Amino acid sequence: MDCTDYSFREVLAxxxxxxxxxxxLMKALKVGCFCTPSFHSYRDVPRIYEYDSTGLNIESRVLKLWNWHFTLSMEVVRLPGVLPPRCPEKVPVVKDEKTGTFYRADCLLKQFCFEKLEKASSLNAEKAAEFNQLLRNLYTLSEEELGKHIKDYGITAPDTQNTLSIPFFVKWSVQTPICAPPFQFGPYMRPRYEQDKFEDLTRLFEENDCSFPVATCHIGQSFEEEISPSRGLVIRHEFSVAEIQHFVDPKDTTHGKFRAVAEVETFMFPREQQKYGQSAIKIVLDQAVSKGIVDNMTLAYYIGKAFLFLTCLGIDKDHLRFRQRFRSEMAPYAVDCWVAEIECSSGWIECVDIAYSPEYDSQARAVKSVVALMDNEKLTKTKEEEKSGLALIDNEKLTETTEEEEKNGVVLNDNEKLSETREEEDEIEFALHDNGTFIETIAAREPTVAPNEKELGHAFEGNQKIVIESLLAMSKEEALLMKDDLASEGESAFLVRTWGKTVTIKDNMVNISVKRTRERERVFRPSVIEPSFCIERIIHCLFEHSLYMRPSKAGDERVSVFRFPPLVAPIECAVFSMREKKPNHESARLIRRSLTDAGVSYRNFIAGNTTGKEYAEADELGVPFAIIVDSNVDVSIRDRDSGDKVRVSVGEAASVVKGLIDGHKTWSCICSSF
Known part of the structure; x- marks a missing residue:
């Protein structure tokens, strides 16, 4: 079979x-200045690539689209990353004693435990409980404990079965040479931006009116100590990440905008299909949630948003799937995790990780960062005098308020308990047992003084106003003391300072009440959904899905073409000025100025009598549209993918291209209109 376009689909075929x-692909990327080898003049540097000018344009447009797709449309708070003064993460490693190959000690032990648990029929209950307990405590084990378990279980190197060394911890982050305070030990480049966002949770919670959900995102560079960064843009020391932390109440994992993605249909690869060697299934997200394939609605919402984002970039939806990670692939605190995999020439590449972690995740991270992430959700309940029982508002706020009138003669204090049936208390504790604990506080608020103007008028006549103003100006202590005297003796001596006299206030002249409030705070640790996008891997897959080869007009060679969507094309429009037609140069300048005013990026090409070579050069850069200036009256607009042209006036050219790029118009509509 003759290869007609040299696309990745022919590799799969x-x-x-x-x-x-x-x-x-690499030849086309170098010719188009998309990427270039890093430090290529140094022979001892491995094959590490970095973006060139055109590649940087692609990256910035992909991030701009991500920012619109997630930050703006979802009203997510964007936060910056910072340099932590300590290494936020260390990992235990072991070494093959003979070959010197390094392995993650915790990963080897975790894989061993899962393999044993999969053969549960041959394990006794005691041994199974031991492995489960080990998995729960895996990330808290010391070097000695890891080494003891590896030795006791006889774990060897996976590739050679050789003996492993004693485990030791290495810093997963890249250290910087800054040593000034507060970085006496040198700050570290952040391997994942999400690590410091958990510390911002309390502040974000308060800014969000003490309610959930709360979402934050961040875009930036991350750094990791990769052992073998030799797969081009797929594995690198330095890479761009775009991450979201969506914190939710563990009681409520629904999402108000799920309807927008409920009908999205995509390939999903659950654990059961993987375990029994079956293929991925094509399913609507609404059904995936209702059937329990995806843990909750918010997790499914982010799967749908990731699908729409990737396909909008130009990823082929028939070569995109969401694979559910096995328990052995997930962190111990995660309960469900889906990874967006894109099929390319080298196989399936993991590009987006969407994990759901219950409240244990925040607890574990809080211990590491020495920051308490227990957010207090105040529950309020109100009891009116003529009503009894509990009024639950939104299942969250419970408030109870009682007023003690003068007639009962009771002074309230912080230690007094409000009467409530045991049945009601049991009901509340049961309802919230799995989602947090209650902290109860009882506080006596400021006393309320209500003078009886009629009785005071009879007693003091013309001085009534002075006495009333003095009563209302009493301090809390004076009011409580008068309340005690009125309750015990029926009258109280009161100094009217503005009058300079001491008068007798009787119990029918003033009403003093104290409002006592019992507040219950539901203390819980929020659950979190964490989508993480590796921008370099996504762009690499975009390159593969967009590239194809087509014959040149001469037919003697092939021309590489990148079929980028206009939203992410590095250059949105090409302007071809004919070298031999100088009178048309003024029209070209007018068009370029109009494109700039419209916010359309362009590149100017000077063409000869024929434009075939310049067309090929623009196609190699993935430029979707071109304007050929060959007249002072009208010009031609060329579509990259079809090669068709339409004639429009000079004044309309920029607006037509702008409409095509923004998606307000399609090429077929333009062809029918002009």
Whole structure:
């Protein structure tokens, strides 16, 4: 079979080798200035690539689209990242005693435990409980404890079965040379921006009127000590990440905007299909939630948003799937995790990780960062004099208020308990047992003084106003003391300072009440959904899904073309000025100025009598539209993918291209209109 376009689909079909396609791709990327080898003048540097000018434009437009897709449309708070003064994460490693190959000690032990638990029929209950307990405590084990378990279980190197060394911890982060305070030990480049956002949770919770959900996002560079950064843009020391932390109440994991993605249909690869060697299933997200394939609605919402984002970029939806991670692949505190995998010439590449972690996740991270993440959700309940029982508002706020009138003669204090049936208390404790604990506080508020103007008028006549003003100006202590005297003796001596006299206030002249409030705070640790997008991997897949080869007009060679959507194309429009037609240069300047005013990026090409070579150069850059200035009256607009052209006036050219790029118009509509 003749390869007609050299696309990654032909690699998957078996008519082109992956090496041939990757060689073609890297050549096209270098010609178009998308990426270049880093420090290529130094021979001892491994094959590490970085973006060139065109690649940087692609990255910035992808991040701009991500920012609109998630930050603006979802009203997510964007926060910056900072340099932590301590290494936020260390990992235990072991070494093959003979080959020197390094392995993660905790991963080896975790894999061993899961393999044993999968053969539960051959395990006794005591041994199964031991493995489960070990998995729960895996990330808290010391070097000695890890080494003891590896030795006791006889765990060896996976590849060679050789003996492993004693475990030791290494810093997963890249350290910087800054040593000034407060970085006496040198700050570290953040491997994941999410790590410091848990420390911001309390502040964000308060800014959000003490309610959930709360979502924050961050975009930036991350750094990790990769052992083998040799797969181009897929594995690197430095990479761009876009992450979200969506905190929710563990009682309520619904999402108000789920209807917008409920009908999204995509390939999903649950654990059961993977375990029994079956294929991914195509399913609507609404059904995936109702059937229990996806843990909760908010998690499914982010799966749908990730699908829409990736397909909007130009990822082929038929080569995109969401695979559910096995328990052995997830962190111990996660209960469900889906990873967006994109099929390319080298196989399936993990690009987006969407994990759901219950309240244990926040608890574990809080211990590490020495910051309490217990957010107090105040529950208020109100009891009126003529009503009894509890009024639950939104299942969250419970308030109880009682007023003690002068007639009962009771002075309230902070230690007094409000009467409530045991049945009601049991009912509340049961309802909230799994979602937090109650902290109860009883407080006596400021006393309320209500003078009886009629009785005071009879007693003091013309001085009534002075006495009333003095009563209302009493301090809390004076009011409580008068309340005691009125309750015990029926009258109280009162100094009217503005009058300079001491008068007798009787119990029918003033009413003093004290409002006592019992507040219950529901203390819980929020659950979190964490979508994490590796921008470099997504862009690499975009390159593969967009590249194809087509014959040149001469037919003697192939031209590489990147089929980028206009939203992410590095250059949105090409302007071709004919070298031999100088009178048209003024029209070209007018068009370029109009494109700039419309916010359309362009590149100017000077063409000869024919424009075939310049067309090929623009197609190699993935420019979706081109304006050919060959007249002072009207010009041609060319579509990259079809090669068709339409004639429009000079004044309309920029607005037509702007409408095509923004998606307000389609090429077929333009062809029918002009």
């Amino acid at each position: 078996g008519c082109l080798t992956s090496d041939e396609f990757r060689e073609t």
